[in-house]
Amino acid sequence: MAENNLSKFAGVYVAMYSAYDEGGKVDQARVRKLARSYVNTGVKGLYVGGSSGEGILQNAEERKRVVEAVLEEVKGELTVIVHVGANSTTESVELARHAEQHGADAISAVPSIYYRLPESAVETHWQHMIDSTWLPFIIYHIPQTTGFQLSAALLGRMAGQEKVIGVKMSGESTFELQQFKEIGGPDFLVFNGPDEQFLAGRIMGADGGIGGTYGVMPELFCALNRLYEQGQREEAQALQVKINRIIKNLLSYPSLYGACKYLLSLRGIETGQPRLPLLPVQSSHHDSLVTLNSEIEELTAQYAGSYGEKS
Ligand SMILES: CC(=O)N[C@H](C=O)[C@@H](O)[C@H](O)[C@H](O)CO
Numbered sequence: 384m385a386e387n388n389l390s391k392f393a394g395v396y397v398a399m400y401s402a403y404d405e406g407g408k409v410d411q412a413r414v415r416k417l418a419r420s421y422v423n424t425g426v427k428g429l430y431v432g433g434s435s436g437e438g439i440l441q442n443a444e445e446r447k448r449v450v451e452a453v454l455e456e457v458k459g460e461l462t463v464i465v466h467v468g469a470n471s472t473t474e475s476v477e478l479a480r481h482a483e484q485h486g487a488d489a490i491s492a493v494p495s496i497y498y499r500l501p502e503s504a505v506e507t508h509w510q511h512m513i514d515s516t517w518l519p520f521i522i523y524h525i526p527q528t529t530g531f532q533l534s535a536a537l538l539g540r541m542a543g544q545e546k547v548i549g550v551k552m553s554g555e556s557t558f559e560l561q562q563f564k565e566i567g568g569p570d571f572l573v574f575n576g577p578d579e580q581f582l583a584g585r586i587m588g589a590d591g592g593i594g595g596t597y598g599v600m601p602e603l604f605c606a607l608n609r610l611y612e613q614g615q616r617e618e619a620q621a622l623q624v625k626i627n628r629i630i631k632n633l634l635s636y637p638s639l640y641g642a643c644k645y646l647l648s649l650r651g652i653e654t655g656q657p658r659l660p661l662l663p664v665q666s667s668h669h670d671s672l673v674t675l676n677s678e679i680e681e682l683t684a685q686y687a688g689s690y691g692e693k694s
């Protein structure tokens with residue numbers, strides 16, 4: 384099994400936003416349209432219900448409706464990883480079983496948040512999810528938001544299980560990323576989290592990336608990934624710099640997701656507003672986002688010429 388994991392799962396994954404109607408309810412038709420828009424961009428798959436997907440701001444029924452819509456739309460065309468982490472273990476297990484029943488390719492989870500849990504509690508939490516399905520499991524490590532530091536010892540114990548195939552490394556240290564790869568071994572997948580460091584993460588051993596801003600520029604991240612794989616270091620670095628100007632711009636709005644969702648709406652893909660407490664974009668920001676959208680589209684067209692074909 385282990386050898387196939389790398390080829391089955393390595394690659395670029397959009398951490399997909401959720402889509403709501405104008406009243407803020409999960410809108411399955413909109414979710415499907417958004418998921419469909421990523422087919423043929425070159426991405427390997429979708430990561431559903433994570434940070435960008437606002438899974439922790441939704442109740443279990445809403446999360447299930449998002450997952451069902453994505454899987455009905457793109458199952459078999461894109462690899463779908465479902466984030467099932469919820470604060471209670473029971474709810475996480477329920478979501479894990481649901482993801483399996485509906486044909487997800489893998490599940491993933493953050494630790495339970497709010498309580499400052501000892502490592503043994505987080506381990507138990509994850510273990511219940513792992514044991515509840517036959518699906519591969521990917522740890523979601525994002526210490527700057529969860530406060531949980533994944534130790535080398537716990538990672539080692541987790542990676543030693545056949546079902547635990549990888550870690551999404553959203554911490555900012557590429558040294559730690561490299562250590563995770565070393566602990567997990569060559570067949571253990573490490574996904575780069577910080578989009579701003581995609582290239583750095585790949586150089587230090589990441590097998591791909593899962594990121595929120597990929598959702599508004601998937602082709603650019605696929606181009607970056609290909610430049611890295613083809614050994615075109617200077618071109619890859621130049622593209623990462625251009626991408627980072629876009630990300631820096633996106634991070635200047637009241638919420639990153641509000642800005643990204645507005646960009647999508649400019650392309651005819653309506654996903655509603657982010658959920659409070661994540662702030663919506665304000666009308667005073669519309670003009671600058673229209674300009675940013677044109678910049679992204681120009682850059683995408685530029686790179687489509689030389690690197691846009693799916694390899
Ligand atoms: C902290 C956080 O949410 N990190 C995300 C995932 O790892 C990234 O995709 C960022 O949203 C992105 O790098 C923009 O800073």
Ligand SMILES: CC(=O)C(=O)O
Nearest residue numbers: 398433434435593595
């Ligand atoms: C960014 C990311 O990976 C997430 O939104 O889950």
